[in-house]
Amino acid sequence: SGARLFAIDGPSGSGKSTTAKLLATRLGLGYLDTGAMYRAATSEYLLRCPDGASQDEVARLVDEARLECQTSPDEPRFSINGRDVTDEIREPRISAAVSEVATNREVRRLLTAKMRDIIAAHERRIVVEGRDITTVVAPDADVRVLLIADPEARVARRAAEVAGKATDAEVTDQVLRRDRDDSTVSNFTDAAEGVVVIDSTFLSPDEVVDRIIALAD
Numbered sequence: 001s002g003a004r005l006f007a008i009d010g011p012s013g014s015g016k017s018t019t020a021k022l023l024a025t026r027l028g029l030g031y032l033d034t035g036a037m038y039r040a041a042t043s044e045y046l047l048r049c050p051d052g053a054s055q056d057e058v059a060r061l062v063d064e065a066r067l068e069c070q071t072s073p074d075e076p077r078f079s080i081n082g083r084d085v086t087d088e089i090r091e092p093r094i095s096a097a098v099s100e101v102a103t104n105r106e107v108r109r110l111l112t113a114k115m116r117d118i119i120a121a122h123e124r125r126i127v128v129e130g131r132d133i134t135t136v137v138a139p140d141a142d143v144r145v146l147l148i149a150d151p152e153a154r155v156a157r158r159a160a161e162v163a164g165k166a167t168d169a170e171v172t173d174q175v176l177r178r179d180r181d182d183s184t185v186s187n188f189t190d191a192a193e194g195v196v197v198i199d200s201t202f203l204s205p206d207e208v209v210d211r212i213i214a215l216a217d
């Protein structure tokens with residue numbers, strides 16, 4: 001198939017990362033987790049401004065940061081100002097603060113430009129996942145998918161990911177709170193024109209990937 005640039009959006013726990021990585025591996029494409037970019041920026045912000053900062057200060061910090069994104073689906077790694085934050089960005093304290101950074105308009109502008117540079121550097125042979133990829137970052141993607149799942153399924157998936165590190169109540173709270181905090185970032189209830197909605201509630205990752213590949217043919 002000629003399709004190369006795949007844009008996949010969805011809320012927390014929709015199965016986006018698992019699906020996007022598997023798709024990239026199966027088709028031999030690059031893989032970019034844009035949520036990890038917002039998380040890396042958040043890690044730097046919390047490190048440098050433990051007492052908080054103005055919107056302008058946060059934007060300046062992101063503008064001046066050297067953010068490195070590795071785009072292999074087997075080993076996606078992220079570093080900021082030379083610090084490898086791949087593991088740290090999954091910590092609950094990052095998840096709790098990320099929406100604050102992600103709702104900063106200037107930060108979004110800067111990171112969107114960076115995402116487009118990475119897509120161009122891959123000559124559009126890449127799977128990009130996030131919240132606004134199908135609508136803002138790459139509305140011209142060859143295949144655009146909005147991945148959704150019932151809240152119960154999303155909570156259960158997150159709980160499995162953080163097994164033992166958080167209680168069920170904490171995970172439920174985190175997933176639902178981030179839905180609410182992110183509602184200003186993107187709208188998951190109505191898909192934009194040309195975006196295909198796939199409900200992964202009752203599908204395995206392989207089944208979701210099969211459907212996405214079928215869209216590309």
Ligand code: C5P
Nearest residue numbers: 012034035038098099102130131132185
């Ligand atoms: O996908 P993940 O849950 O790791 O994303 C972390 C956060 O990054 C989201 O909750 C959202 O605030 C932000 N994000 C965004 N735009 C994207 C990807 C992620 O605002 N394209």
